[in-house]
Amino acid sequence: MSSSIESRIATSRADLENTLDAIEDKLNVPKRVSELGRRVSSSYEANPLPWIIGATAAAIAVAGIIAWAILSDDD
Numbered sequence: 009m010s011s012s013i014e015s016r017i018a019t020s021r022a023d024l025e026n027t028l029d030a031i032e033d034k035l036n037v038p039k040r041v042s043e044l045g046r047r048v049s050s051s052y053e054a055n056p057l058p059w060i061i062g063a064t065a066a067a068i069a070v071a072g073i074i075a076w077a078i079l080s081d082d083d
Contacts, residue, residue, distance in 0.1 A: 033039070052059050
């Protein structure tokens with residue numbers, strides 16, 4: 009009977025350790041940023057056109073906001 013309880017305790021500890029490792033992995037920001045960078049890089053290498061279009065659209069939007077801020081009549 010004692011070995012059964014010890015076995016259940018060992019199993020519970022292993023489950024808890026796995027759960028804590030999974031939580032730590034999810035909250036590891038540098039690792040997540042690195043994974044995101046790799047995914048973006050591989051996506052760009054596979055098909056750069058959407059990234060180029062997106063960057064161009066973002067640049068146009070920023071230029072438009074700057075032009076609007078400079079040229080608006082907010083006296």
